[in-house]
Amino acid sequence: MWALLLQVHNICKSYRKGRPILNHIHLTVGKGEIVGLVGESGSGKSTLAKVIMQLEAPEKGAVYFQQQPITKHRRAAFYDSCQIIFQNATAALNPMWTVRDLLREPLQHKQPITDTYLQTMLEKVKLPTDILHALPSELSGGEKQRVNLLRSLLVEPQLIVCDEIISSLDRLIQREIVDLLKTLNKERAMAILFISHDLKAVSYLCDRIYVMKAGTIVDESNKENNGFTFTDSYAKMLFQAMDH
Template identity: 40%
Template sequence: MKHVSLAVAEGETLGLVGESGSGKTTTSRVALGLQRPTSGTVRFDGRPFPKRRRELAGRMQAVLQHPHWSLNPRMRVGQSVAEPLTVLGRPAGDAVTEMLEHVGLEASFAGRYPHELSGGQRQRVSIARALVTRPAFIVFDEAVSALDVSVQVQILNLIKDLQAEYGFSALFISHDLGAVRYVADRIAVMRSGEVVETADTETFYTAPAHEYSKQLLEAL
């Protein structure tokens, strides 16, 4: 990546788009503190990242493209949702049941295993798991791309509703420009490791400034 400068405001969703290999996933890893940049500074809540990422544990989370990447097939749903709290040494209490209900799943789902759920249900569990620590920042990395179109709409609506309720900031990474338009407040376009354009969503879709942005939109 070269000269990447991005900011996500409190309660805002920044959409990050670009072709495969453009640097989107690397950007998300740096934003989550999973990979350190060779130069520059990463800030969270206005302060430089601590040397020990554990100091931010629970304050940032990720929802990945394939739920089975974050859900242990040998753990029941309730255990998976509670695990982030367990790692932090916090009691789960009623948090698991409450969070499952918040993502549209009945409490009985806590006793099921991931293979007993549909793709959309597994992604709802992944979102519940990410939200259970009440994070301030969530990365959604291709979070709906593996789902059927009808299920994608349900999950996108769920993300918007949960963000309105909990107020978290989000980085929404996707190849699907339609999905990005639906959830993002602003959009950043990456190409070959660089951010070539950043604009509010309406401006990006009606009057893109960069030639590469125009090419992406023409491919819709």
């Protein structure tokens, strides 16, 4: 049993015309656990990620981290412990900064960071050490996403929220990123909320999966014997389609 780290309690949110995008969402992530959140495009997955990260406000419900509600005065401490990586790796990187600048920025309020330390960390995410002086425009899509991942890791978070981070990468790079997340989880006991419509990646990576449809969690399953069993008809249909 995982000790509770993140708890999403009864979150509701609507956009214009009162159409609910999140409908009484309950979700948890345990310490060191890898949790998947799947569903078709438009099901509300990314909106939920933004609510968790306090980038959008819910109309109802609350998000708790380590059993405490995330309030304004607790937000800075929350961001030290929880980081998000977005789908668009390019948009997350200042095009005028070198990789060295990008990696040093999250640590600017901490002790001075040496290039030797950054090079050691680059190796952990399988990036060449001479990349420090490169600009984002000189990097491939996979390299950009690894830089984003490393930026998050440098603050030593307890939880990383990955919002469709492999969807724009080719299959080989996707697998490398997923394997890297698996390794980091084992080495650091770092929890991961992995949001994706790639069911094979989610099934391979995650300990537990939530299935979302039209803003509602319709099913949840724990991994047993390297597989998942669902009871909801929509969830069954999604995962049966994956096998064909």
